[in-house]
Amino acid sequence: MLLSKSCVYGIRAALYMATRKDRDFIPIREISNDLDISFHFLTKILQQLSSADLMESFRGPNGGIRLTKDGSDVTLMEVVVAIDGIELFTECALGLPGCGVEKPCPLHDKWAVTRDSIRNMLENTTLTEMARKAREEDLRLSDDSGIRTALGLDKEDDEQE
Amino acid sequence: MLLSKSCVYGIRAALYMATRKDRDFIPIREISNDLDISFHFLTKILQQLSSADLMESFRGPNGGIRLTKDGSDVTLMEVVVAIDGIELFTECALGLPGCGVEKPCPLHDKWAVTRDSIRNMLENTTLTEMARKAREEDLRLSDDSGIRTALGLDKEDDEQE
DNA sequence: TCTATTTAAGACAATATAGTCTTATAACCT
DNA sequence: AGGTTATAAGACTATATTGTCTTAAATAGA
Numbered sequence: 001m002l003l004s005k006s007c008v009y010g011i012r013a014a015l016y017m018a019t020r021k022d023r024d025f026i027p028i029r030e031i032s033n034d035l036d037i038s039f040h041f042l043t044k045i046l047q048q049l050s051s052a053d054l055m056e057s058f059r060g061p062n063g064g065i066r067l068t069k070d071g072s073d074v075t076l077m078e079v080v081v082a083i084d085g086i087e088l089f090t091e092c093a094l095g096l097p098g099c100g101v102e103k104p105c106p107l108h109d110k111w112a113v114t115r116d117s118i119r120n121m122l123e124n125t126t127l128t129e130m131a132r133k134a135r136e137e138d139l140r141l142s143d144d145s146g147i148r149t150a151l152g153l154d155k156e157d158d159e160q161e
Numbered sequence: 162m163l164l165s166k167s168c169v170y171g172i173r174a175a176l177y178m179a180t181r182k183d184r185d186f187i188p189i190r191e192i193s194n195d196l197d198i199s200f201h202f203l204t205k206i207l208q209q210l211s212s213a214d215l216m217e218s219f220r221g222p223n224g225g226i227r228l229t230k231d232g233s234d235v236t237l238m239e240v241v242v243a244i245d246g247i248e249l250f251t252e253c254a255l256g257l258p259g260c261g262v263e264k265p266c267p268l269h270d271k272w273a274v275t276r277d278s279i280r281n282m283l284e285n286t287t288l289t290e291m292a293r294k295a296r297e298e299d300l301r302l303s304d305d306s307g308i309r310t311a312l313g314l315d316k317e318d319d320e321q322e
Numbered sequence: 323t324c325t326a327t328t329t330a331a332g333a334c335a336a337t338a339t340a341g342t343c344t345t346a347t348a349a350c351c352t
Numbered sequence: 353a354g355g356t357t358a359t360a361a362g363a364c365t366a367t368a369t370t371g372t373c374t375t376a377a378a379t380a381g382a
Contacts, residue, residue, distance in 0.1 A: 001162070002163055004369075008255055025328095027328070028328085029328080038372075040371075041371050043329070047330070047331090058328085058329080058379080059330080059377075060329080060378060077353045088163065094173060110286060118275050119221055131267070153291055154290070164341075186358095188357090188359090199341055199342075200342095202342080208359085208360070217358080218360090220347075220348045220350095220358050220360080221356090222351075222356075223358085224357075224359065226346085
């Protein structure tokens, strides 16, 4: 698995938020409902993204969470590093601690190339770019519906726990 | 983490075996000692690789495990799939079950490209190729020593539990 | 000030992964 | 046959990840 589940949830939530630049603070409960992610679990993940200054939260009525900067300035790489850490891009693929230029493991060079291709993809993909695709093509953010439905653009459904 | 620890251990062991085409069955204990991997844990992993017909084992004195075919015919991809499964190369990066051509997630296309680059690396790297690098440059297979030491090419050390 | 709403924080449980240990089984050797 | 050496299999433990639940704290509005 390339990304942890926490990381994937964080990306989906960030993407959801990027599609809603009209709104300010979005309640986490709304995101968790629409994306079918456990509310409390998602809250913890978003707290990590808040610690990384990618998001900021506000308590009480009309509270919620929002991106601290425009989605076009947020790359997937930032989200991934904030949750899964930078290890994927710094560590040896064979897990050998001393692997480096002077004492490389047999996979060192090839892995460096592949790793950079992953990194480039993540660094060159912004939330806004993904949100645009999602909106234009009604792409899916959750298991059961396209984003237009999730955002209530086609119909309105409000479920509380 | 791209590969599980089990998978990494399996790769290291397969690589170790590929460097020893002179020998037939190698005792798992010897591999686990040289690579600093728990003997019982490694045994289980090698059983998976045996189930996948990449290796075969033999019990009793002079027993052990060996590759079923020449290391030049074994790609990293085969080892990875045998242990971690094919999911990494088939599943959506955002973990959305229905993601596909007709209902792609916003990352679908970019991830397909990156995924293929990982796959190509694994499919185009053979155990023999890695073993050659390891032997020529005394590259490291375990934490504490180069492969020449591990293979006893420079000195001889035998430790039993 | 009181209540409702919302995030924060931390305890707790469930599951997956990683690792250890014991017993069984097969093969070889005397 | 009996003992030694090795893998096979499965129970068991440890740790990390994932997920749930309860309580606290902050904010808004009546």
